[in-house]
C-alpha cells in the first residue's frame with residue numbers, strides 16, 4: 441500500500457475525488473493526512489468530515505517553519521508521495537530537492553501553457569481553442585517538471601468560463617487517480633525529457 445499526503449489550499453474537489461477512489465479500491469493508497477496553508481480551506485473541512493487526519497502548515501511563521509512541520513509529519517507517517525491538489529504555494533528548492541521525484545501536481549492547462557493560479561481563466565481569455573489538464577512531477581519552478589499525463593479539452597464558441605471550469609474539473613477528477621495509479625505502480629520511466637509508460641495506459 442502506498443502512503444500519500446495531499447496538500448491543498450482551496451475547495452478540495454481533487455482531494456475528494458482521490459479519497460473516493462481510495463475508498464472504492466480503484467487507487468490502492470492510503471491518505472495519511474491532508475495538509476493546508478489555509479485553516480479555513482473548504483477542502484480541510486471536507487477532509488475532516490471524511491475522517492481523514494489534517495495538518496495546518498504555519499506559513500505565518502515563515503516558509504521554513506511551515507516546511508519543517510510538513511517534513512516532520514511526512515517522516516513520522518512514512519509518506520511515499522506528496523500529492524498537490526490545488527496547493528497554491530511554491531515549495532522551496534531545499535524541500536523539493538529532499539523529496540525529488542516524490543512530489544506530483546495537477547494543473548488545469550496544457551503545460552507549459554498557462555502556468556499560475558488562474559490557468560483556466562487565462563486560457564479562456566486568451567482565446568485558445570484547446571486547453572486541458574496536466575499531471576506532472578514537481579521541480580523547483582512553478583507548475584513545472586516532467587509531464588506524466590495530459591488530456592485535452594476543446595473550448596467551443598458556446599463555452600463560458602463557468603462551463604469550461606466544469607469540463608476541466610471533470611477531467612481532473614478522472615485523470616489524477618489514473619495517473620497516480622500508474623505512478624505508484626512504478627510504471628513511468630524517464631526517456632530523455634519524456635516520461636513514458638510501460639504497458640497499456
Ligand code: GAR
Nearest residue numbers: 450451452453454526546547548556
Ligand atoms: C484545480 O483545478 C487544480 O488543477 C488547480 O487548483 C484547482 C484546485 O481545485 N491547481 C493549480 O492551479 C496549480 N497551479 P480543488 O481545490 O477543487 O481540487
